[in-house]
Amino acid sequence: MSEATGSALQHHFTSLDQQKNAATLGMWAFIVQEVLFFGGMFTVYTVYRSQYYSVFEACSHHLDWKLGALNTIVLICSSLTMALAVHAAALGKGKAAAVWLAATIALGAWFLGNKVVEYHQKWEDQLIPGLRWGAAADVGRELHLAGADVDRAQLYFSLYFGMTGLHALHMIIGIPILAWLARRAWAGHFSIEYSTPVELTGLYWHFVDIVWIFLFPLLYLIGHR
Numbered sequence: 001m002s003e004a005t006g007s008a009l010q011h012h013f014t015s016l017d018q019q020k021n022a023a024t025l026g027m028w029a030f031i032v033q034e035v036l037f038f039g040g041m042f043t044v045y046t047v048y049r050s051q052y053y054s055v056f057e058a059c060s061h062h063l064d065w066k067l068g069a070l071n072t073i074v075l076i077c078s079s080l081t082m083a084l085a086v087h088a089a090a091l092g093k094g095k096a097a098a099v100w101l102a103a104t105i106a107l108g109a110w111f112l113g114n115k116v117v118e119y120h121q122k123w124e125d126q127l128i129p130g131l132r133w134g135a136a137a138d139v140g141r142e143l144h145l146a147g148a149d150v151d152r153a154q155l156y157f158s159l160y161f162g163m164t165g166l167h168a169l170h171m172i173i174g175i176p177i178l179a180w181l182a183r184r185a186w187a188g189h190f191s192i193e194y195s196t197p198v199e200l201t202g203l204y205w206h207f208v209d210i211v212w213i214f215l216f217p218l219l220y221l222i223g224h225r
Contacts (some may be wrong), residue, residue, distance in 0.1 A: 008189075008194045008196075009014060011074070011082065019196070023196050024196075024199075024200065024201055027200045027203055027204065028203075030204075031203065031204070031207050033137050034207065037164075038163075038211055041159075041162065041163050041166070042163075042214070042218075044159065045125070045159050045218065048155055048156075048159070049218075049222075052152045052155070052156075053222075054066050055152040055153055055155075055156060056156050056222055057222045058153075058219070059153050059156040059157065059160075060156075060219065060220060060222040062125065062127060063118075063219060064121060064159070065119055065220040067114055067117065067118055068118075068219075068220040069216070069220075070114060070215070071111050071114050071115070071212070072212065072216050073112050073218075074107050074111045074114070075107070075111055075212050075213075076209070077210045078103075078104050078108055078111070078205070078209065079109055079205070079206055079209045080106035081100045081101075081103040081104040081107060082100070082101075082104045082201075082202050082205045082206065083202065083206075084100040085097045085100035085101045085104060085185075085198060085202070086195070086198050086199050086202040088100055089185060089190045089191065089195035089198040089199070090192065090195050090198075092190070092191045092192040092195075094185045094186060094187070094188045094189070094190055094191075095186055097181075097185040097190065097195075097198060098182040098183075098185040098186035099180075101178050101179075101181055101182035101185060101198075104116055104180070104181050104205065105175055105178050105179060106173065107186075108171050108175050108178070109175065112168060112171060112172065112175075115164065115167045115168050119161075122157070122161075125143065127157050128157070128161070129154040129155075129157050129161075130154075130158075130160045133154060140222065159219075160219055163215055163218070163219070164215060167208065167211055167212060167215060170211075171207045171208060174201070174204060174205055174208060177201055177204075178201065181197055181198055181201055184197075
């Protein structure tokens with residue numbers, strides 16, 4: 001066992017395997033509660049979409065589905081680079097792991113940059129409920145909805161910003177963690193015996209990517225385009 005690997009063993013564990021199993025259990029418990037958290041939001045969305053399908057379909061036409069599709073491709077690529085980072089770290093190839101982690105960071109930043117562009121479009125179109133929402137008559141005309149349906153249109157965009165914003169927040173949290181791991185990987189802190197932090201962060205990143213795989217069709221691709 002290398003000195004760096006030995007220093008990774010915390011005093012309350014008897015072996016790296018025991019430490020890894022405990023950390024893995026903790027990460028899966030965290031992901032389960034995240035599934036419950038997002039699951040609640042998906043449930044609310046599903047209920048209202050079934051009640052006001054025509055409204056949600058009309059509102060979805062005001063989302064940039066091409067930008068959403070691009071972001072889907074970007075995140076799928078980031079899952080690939082994250083997997084390659086985990087593989088490299090498990091083989092003790094610290095510098096290669098750092099490079100793949102840096103690529104994952106770049107893809108994640110690209111995704112967030114696209115979201116900024118998309119949110120700015122909604123700001124310009126006055127489609128931000130409670131903050132910048134156009135006059136009822138104007139919104140009703142733009143969305144091809146009756147005046148009574150304008151509040152339901154706000155419900156759709158409230159869910160859109162709530163769900164995509166929460167997803168983006170997870171990525172904002174994940175990117176600094178990836179940067180910290182990349183720095184440690186480049187410095188040789190991971191080895192064949194110890195690469196648990198990279199593996200567990202990979203689980204987190206893949207979960208965030210999977211959430212987007214559901215968000216994209218549910219929000220952007222309602223009805224026949």
